[in-house]
Amino acid sequence: MEILAQFIDIILHLDLHLMSWVIKYGMWIYAILFFVIFAETGFVVTPFLPGDSLLFVAGALAALGTTEVEGGMHIGWLLLTLSTAAILGNMVNYQIGRFIGPKVFQWENSRFFNKDALMRTHAFYERHGGKTLFISRFLPLFRTFAPFVAGVGAMFYPRFFMFNLAGGLGWCFSLTLAGYWFGNLDWVKQNLFLLIVGIILVSLLPMLIMWLMRDKGGEESAG
Numbered sequence: 001m002e003i004l005a006q007f008i009d010i011i012l013h014l015d016l017h018l019m020s021w022v023i024k025y026g027m028w029i030y031a032i033l034f035f036v037i038f039a040e041t042g043f044v045v046t047p048f049l050p051g052d053s054l055l056f057v058a059g060a061l062a063a064l065g066t067t068e069v070e071g072g073m074h075i076g077w078l079l080l081t082l083s084t085a086a087i088l089g090n091m092v093n094y095q096i097g098r099f100i101g102p103k104v105f106q107w108e109n110s111r112f113f114n115k116d117a118l119m120r121t122h123a124f125y126e127r128h129g130g131k132t133l134f135i136s137r138f139l140p141l142f143r144t145f146a147p148f149v150a151g152v153g154a155m156f157y158p159r160f161f162m163f164n165l166a167g168g169l170g171w172c173f174s175l176t177l178a179g180y181w182f183g184n185l186d187w188v189k190q191n192l193f194l195l196i197v198g199i200i201l202v203s204l205l206p207m208l209i210m211w212l213m214r215d216k217g218g219e220e221s222a223g
Contacts, residue, residue, distance in 0.1 A: 014050060014053055014054060014057045014196055018054075018057055018058065018061060019061060022061060022073060029073060030073075030077060030078070030081045033054070033058060033078070033081055033082060033085070034081050034082075034084070034085040035085075036049055036050070036054060036085075037051065037054070037055075037082055037085035037086050037089065037172075038085040038086075038088060038089040038092075039089070040089070040143070040144060041085070041086050041089030041090050041093060041143060041144060041147070042088070042089030042090070042091075042092040042093050043089075043092075043093070043096075043144075044093065044096065044144060044145065044148050046144070047140065047141045047143070047144035047145070051140060051143060052138070052140070052175055052199050053196045053199045055082060055171070055172060055175035055176045055179065056175050056176070056178060056179035056183070056195070056196075056199055057179060057183075057196065058073065058078055058082070058176060058179065059075070059078070059175070059176035059177060059178065059179025059180035059181075059183060060179035060180065060182075060183020060184065060188070061073055061179075061183070062074065062075045062078050062176075062179075062180050063075070063179070063180045063181070063183050063184040064183075064184065075176075075177075075180050078176060079172060079173060079176055079177075082172040082176060083168055083169055083172040083173070086137075086167075086168035086171060086172050087164055087165060087168040087169075089147075090133070090146075090147040090164045090167075090168065091147075091161075091164065093144070093147035093148045093151065094147045094148070094150055094151040094155075094157075094160055094164075095151060096148060096151060097147065097148040097149065097150065097151020097152040097153075098151040098152070098154060099151075100151075100152065120142070121136070121141070121142050121145035121146055121148075121149050124136070124142065124146075125146065125149045125150065125153070130150075130155065130159055130160070130163045131163070132146050132149075132150075133146050133147065133150060133160065133163035133164055133167050134163050134166055134167040134170065135167075136167070137167040137168065137170065137171035138171060143171075147160070147164065
């Protein structure tokens, strides 16, 4: 429980923790951010890692430059690091899906595997095809399972790569640059905690809507 509490504290106060890591680790902060984004997009068992909020906060800290954060982060290197991690993560996830194959749908829910999220992503993929890889970039859980499902379904790799490239660049550039452009405003800096919570809630909203619609559909079928 203590580890969970620490993890939640990092998520909710990501700005303070990330700033302290920049000061403490210097240039190694790029490696840390690379690993987090790569793991969130590359491994089916780590969809809980921060994605959207991390990109925004990292961009906001890059906007501070060397004025408030010693050493700072350069927006160009930050965008390159995050985009590369997101694209490579999906490529690894795709290959894992190809290796494991359809038998994954026989697995049961566990602490490290969310079968419900996998099934919802599969249904979304069946409906929207390759566009799922782009759209899912902005949806937690879906973002982690979409390339995996594409691998399980043996999606034509050049087609997968193009959607992966567009989605990775679109996701990283939009949220990181939003933080970079607006994160240095006084109102944003004073209310960054609320913005982080807001980003988390907004990113989870589509899943909540789909869950409510699914339950409503189930009730109508039962009726």
